Every structure is written in structure tokens, then in C-alpha cells.
Amino acid sequence: KFQEFIDFYNNRFHEGIGETPNERFQRALEEGKTRFSSLPEDVNLDDIFCLIERRCLKKDNTFSYDGTTYNLTRNRRSITRKAKVELHIHPKKKIRAFYKDEFVQEFS
Structure with missing residues (x-):
């Protein structure tokens, strides 16, 4: 149930940001405006x-x-x-x- 809520929330239009949270996150990645990065393959x-x-x-x-x-x-x-x-x-x-x-x- 919780995962269903997360999926619903992240793919639903958010008036405060003018797009879905997933769209905003993807745009931030593309524009280099996030600290998130891929985990190196050799890290456990x-x-x-x-x-x-x-x-x-x-x-x-x-x-x-x-x-x-x-x-x-x-x-x-x-x-x-x-x-x-x-x-x-x-x-x-x-x-x-x-x-x-x-x-x-x-x-x-």
C-alpha cells in the first residue's frame, strides 16, 4: 500500500511546483541541479x-x-x-x- 501511495504521489501533478515530482527530479538531474549521483558498482x-x-x-x-x-x-x-x-x-x-x-x- 505504501509503495502504491509513493507511486501515485510522485506521478501526480503538483500545483506548488507546476509538474509531477518525478518530472521535477528528472529535470534537476538533466540540469545538474541535484546532489544525487549513481552509486559506484564496487560499493556494497x-x-x-x-x-x-x-x-x-x-x-x-x-x-x-x-x-x-x-x-x-x-x-x-x-x-x-x-x-x-x-x-x-x-x-x-x-x-x-x-x-x-x-x-x-x-x-x-
Whole structure:
């Protein structure tokens, strides 16, 4: 229902702006009068809209989060013992692990 309302509103003539909101937005894009831009293909929104925590790896390439132990099985040779990893956390969904700003592994 909400999406139906949004579609209706954005495609309905608006007297205050003299056109539909979609027409105004499209014109602003064409005239370069907006800050909106396309998201680069290499950007993953999961790595922007997440919680971030850092953990030190144990000697066996494991780390703990929220009472659960995780084992990094990918790219093990490039990760030093006791390295610090950055976790991109989506509570109750997944954890994405990074080492030196490079994606290492995802846990679901």
C-alpha cells in the first residue's frame, strides 16, 4: 500500500511546483541541479549501513563476536597471526570480515 501511495504521489501533478515530482527530479538531474549521483558498482551498501567492530584473531585464525566463535578459512596465508580484523555486522543476519580494508569472508 505504501509503495502504491509513493507511486501515485510522485506521478501526480503538483500545483506548488507546476509538474509531477518525478518530472521535477528528472529535470534537476538533466540540469545538474541535484546532489544525487549513481552509486559506484564496487560499493556494497552492506558495508556502509552496518555496525563496525574490531577483533584480534587468535592463533588459530578465529575471533569471537556475541558469544559465537568464527573461523576465517579464506585468505589465511595473507593474514598474520593475531591480526586485527574489522567486522561489518548486520545483527542476526551476517558478519563481513575485512583485513587491511580488504574483504576476507562473510558469515551468515
